[in-house]
Amino acid sequence: MSEPAFPDFRPSGNAAADPDLYDVENRAIDPAGTLLDAMRDTAPWAGATIVDLGCGTGYWLDHYRDAGEAIGVEPDRRLRQRARRHHPDARIVAGSAEHLPLPDGSVDVVHARFAYFFPPGCDAGLREVQRVLAPGGRLVVVDNDHRHGEFATLLARSAAATPQGRAETTDRWWAEQGAGRREVMSAWQFASRAELESVLRLEFPATVATPWLDAHPDATGLSYGYVLFSVGAR
Numbered sequence: 001m002s003e004p005a006f007p008d009f010r011p012s013g014n015a016a017a018d019p020d021l022y023d024v025e026n027r028a029i030d031p032a033g034t035l036l037d038a039m040r041d042t043a044p045w046a047g048a049t050i051v052d053l054g055c056g057t058g059y060w061l062d063h064y065r066d067a068g069e070a071i072g073v074e075p076d077r078r079l080r081q082r083a084r085r086h087h088p089d090a091r092i093v094a095g096s097a098e099h100l101p102l103p104d105g106s107v108d109v110v111h112a113r114f115a116y117f118f119p120p121g122c123d124a125g126l127r128e129v130q131r132v133l134a135p136g137g138r139l140v141v142v143d144n145d146h147r148h149g150e151f152a153t154l155l156a157r158s159a160a161a162t163p164q165g166r167a168e169t170t171d172r173w174w175a176e177q178g179a180g181r182r183e184v185m186s187a188w189q190f191a192s193r194a195e196l197e198s199v200l201r202l203e204f205p206a207t208v209a210t211p212w213l214d215a216h217p218d219a220t221g222l223s224y225g226y227v228l229f230s231v232g233a234r
Contacts, residue, residue, distance in 0.1 A: 006098075015076075032186070038184045054116060061090050072087070097129065098125050149222075157204075178231060179231040180229070183226070187223055
């Protein structure tokens, strides 16, 4: 039986373009666990049912070992197949923010890392997440901090990645949803200079990546700010 396709789905420019390199990027994220601790503090998942919305290759599913059940939801068929190969015991399903193949009120926590929630125009996905959240449940969205950290500087230099006013638009939309907002300063730390260079060139055009790399010849990482937006079940 074939799995559904999602005509409104747009492939990511990083994970879909080079899944192997995107996993290198994932391994570099948050070496001290600061971001993960903030996510856990915002919505604890020990013993809970948690959904990784837009789970990609499934890299982060291993971080939910203390959950009661972790479910990966991914619309990209190729990434979904890769996640299943890497995590044969995990529950990984075809779905998207607007189309979650889960019963009403069946989930305690939903995580979305850089997936779907790029306001405005996110209302349909938020309504669908609210449908599957159980009473007391919570959605936690991980977004880039466009104001603080070296990564924010790179974003500011890349018009394609950061439309003018993106931070203000995002903050305003989430405030209108009654969401909490939390800034977390963390880092990327790579195992080698070559990994850093490859990932920056995946994420940014050469006109942005090359000058930064030339100005930081010894760097194997950079400071990286995140913003967590969280909203409870309604």
